Amino acid sequence: MKTMKKLWLGIIVVIVVVVGFFFLRNRIAAKSNQPQSTIVEVKRGNIEVKVLSTGTIQPYTRVEVRSPVNGRIDKIEADEGDIVKNGDILAWISSEDRIALLDAARSALESAQKSKDEASIKEARTAYEIADRAYKPVPLTNSISGEVINRSGEPGQNVTTQTVLFVISDRLVASVQVDEADIGKITLGQEAKIVLDAFPDEPVQAKVTKISREAIVVSDVVVYEVMVEPLKVPARWASGMTANVEFFVVRKPNVLVLPSSAIKERNDRKFALVLTSDQAEPRKVETGATDGKMIEVISGLQEGDQVMLTSDQNQTGQRDDAGRTMRRMMRGFR
Numbered sequence: 001m002k003t004m005k006k007l008w009l010g011i012i013v014v015i016v017v018v019v020g021f022f023f024l025r026n027r028i029a030a031k032s033n034q035p036q037s038t039i040v041e042v043k044r045g046n047i048e049v050k051v052l053s054t055g056t057i058q059p060y061t062r063v064e065v066r067s068p069v070n071g072r073i074d075k076i077e078a079d080e081g082d083i084v085k086n087g088d089i090l091a092w093i094s095s096e097d098r099i100a101l102l103d104a105a106r107s108a109l110e111s112a113q114k115s116k117d118e119a120s121i122k123e124a125r126t127a128y129e130i131a132d133r134a135y136k137p138v139p140l141t142n143s144i145s146g147e148v149i150n151r152s153g154e155p156g157q158n159v160t161t162q163t164v165l166f167v168i169s170d171r172l173v174a175s176v177q178v179d180e181a182d183i184g185k186i187t188l189g190q191e192a193k194i195v196l197d198a199f200p201d202e203p204v205q206a207k208v209t210k211i212s213r214e215a216i217v218v219s220d221v222v223v224y225e226v227m228v229e230p231l232k233v234p235a236r237w238a239s240g241m242t243a244n245v246e247f248f249v250v251r252k253p254n255v256l257v258l259p260s261s262a263i264k265e266r267n268d269r270k271f272a273l274v275l276t277s278d279q280a281e282p283r284k285v286e287t288g289a290t291d292g293k294m295i296e297v298i299s300g301l302q303e304g305d306q307v308m309l310t311s312d313q314n315q316t317g318q319r320d321d322a323g324r325t326m327r328r329m330m331r332g333f334r
Contacts, residue, residue, distance in 0.1 A: 039275065042305040045257040047289045047296050049250035051185055053226070055176030057196065057241040059169030060209075060227065063144050067159040069095040074137045075155055078166065082148045090166050091153060092137035105131045146170040149239055172233050173209065174243040177216075177223040185249045186211060192228045197242040199234075206230045208247070250289045256297040260290055262309045272301060273308040280308045 067073075074092040078084055094102075105128040112120040150167035153159065174194050178186055190208040210227035217223075228245050230237075263270050263285065270287055273280040285300030301307070 038309040039306050040259055040262055040309050042256055042258055042297060042301045042303055042307060044254050044303060045294060047250060047252040047255060047257060047291055047294060048248060049289065049291050051178065051182045051247040051249055053176040053178050053182075053245050053247070055174055055243050055245065057172050057237055057243050058175050058239050059146075059149065059171070060173045060229070061144065061146070061170040063146075063168045064164045065090060065140065065142060065166040065168060067093050067161055067163050067165060068140060069093055069138050070160045071095045071138070071158070072099055073153050073155050073157045073159060073165075076151070076153065078142075078148050078151065080148050080151050083146070084142050084148060084168065085145045086142060088142045089139045090142055090148075091140040093140055093159065094137050095135070098135035098137070101131045101135055102128070140165065142166075142168060144168055144170055169239065171229070172237050172239060173230070174206065174228040174245055176226050176228065176243065176245050177218060178226050178247075180215065180222040180224065183211070183224045183226075186226055186247055191248040191251060193246045193248070194228060194230055195244045195246075196237070197244070199236065202234065204230045204232070204234060206245070250291075252289055252296060255288070256301065256303060257294045258297055258301070258307060259309060260293060260295045262307045263287060263295055274301070275306040275308060 071094045074094050076091050078088070078090045084090065105124070109121070109124040109128050112124040115121075146168045148166055149169045151165070153163070153165040159165065186208060188208055188211060192206045192208060194204045194206045196202070206228045208226060209229040210225075212225035215222045215224055228243075228247075258272065262272055264272065264282075269284060271282045271284050274283045283300055286298040288296035288298045290296065
C-alpha cells in the first residue's frame with residue numbers, strides 16, 4: 001500500500017514539473033515575440049561624413065639646384081633645414097679654368113720657395129694673387145624661396161653642370177590619390193585632416209589646394225591626384241613620409257542628433273515615436289545630414305526628448321506583431 005502511494009506521489013511530482021516547464025517556456029516565448037524597444041534621448045553631437053585617402057608628403061614646388069660650371073666646390077653656404085630666399089648664394093664653385101690657373105700659380109710659388117730666392121718667391125706670390133683676384137669662384141644661387149631639404153655636395157668635391165647639389169622646397173603638402181567614386185565630393189578649399197604614420201598622435205588641420213583634372217589608373221582603379229596643404233607645416237615633417245588624409249564632406253558640430261533607426265517614414269514624411277506621459281506618440285520631424293549611424297534633427301524634436309527605438313525581430317510572426325504595434329501608434333498621424 002505504501003509503495004502505491006509513493007508511486008502516485010512520484011507521478012504527480014513529474015506531472016507538476018513537466019507542466020511548469022511548458023508554462024514557463026510559453027511565457028518566455030510570448031515575451032520574446034513582443035517587439036523589442038529601446039528609449040534613446042535627443043542629444044547634441046557632431047555629424048561628420050568623410051572621404052579617406054592615403055599618400056605621401058612631398059614638396060608643392062621642388063627645385064633641383066645644379067652647379068653652373070664644371071669644376072670644384074670651394075665653399076658651402078647653406079645646409080639641410082636652412083630657410084633660403086630667392087637669389088641667396090648656396091655655394092661657391094671654382095671653374096676648371098680657375099683651377100688650372102691657380103694650380104699652375106701655386107706650383108710656381110712652391111718651386112720658388114724651394115729655391116729660397118726671395119725675388120722669385122715675391123714674384124711667384126704676386127702672380128698667384130693676381131690669378132686669384134682675376135678668376136673668382138662662381139656663385140651658386142637659389143631661384144626660389146623655401147627650405148633646403150637636401151644637400152649633396154662637400155668642399156673639395158669635383159662637380160659637373162649635371163650635378164645636383166641642393167634640393168629646395170617652397171612648402172610641404174600631402175599628395176594623395178582619390179578614387180573616381182569619391183572625387184566628386186572633393187572641392188578646392190575643402191577642410192581636411194592629415195595624420196602621418198610617423199606621428200599618429202599629431203593630426204594637422206589642412207585644406208585642399210589642387211585637384212588634378214587628369215586621371216591615372218592604379219591597380220585597375222581610376223584615381224585622381226589631390227594636393228592637401230596643412231595650415232601650418234610641423235617642423236618634424238619630411239618629404240616622403242606616409243600621410244593619411246580625411247576629407248570632411250559634411251561637418252556639422254553641436255547639432256541635435258538621434259540614431260538613424262529612430263526615424264521612421266510614412267507617406268513621404270518622417271516621424272519619430274516620442275514618449276510623453278509614458279505613452280509613445282508619433283511626431284513629425286525634419287532631418288538633415290547623416291553619417292549612416294546618427295542623423296541630424298533640424299525641427300520637430302528638442303534636446304532631452306525621449307524617443308522609442310523599436311527593432312523588429314527576425315521571425316515573421318514577430319515582425320507582424322511589431323508592425324501591428326506600430327500601426328496602432330500611428331493611428332491619427334497625418
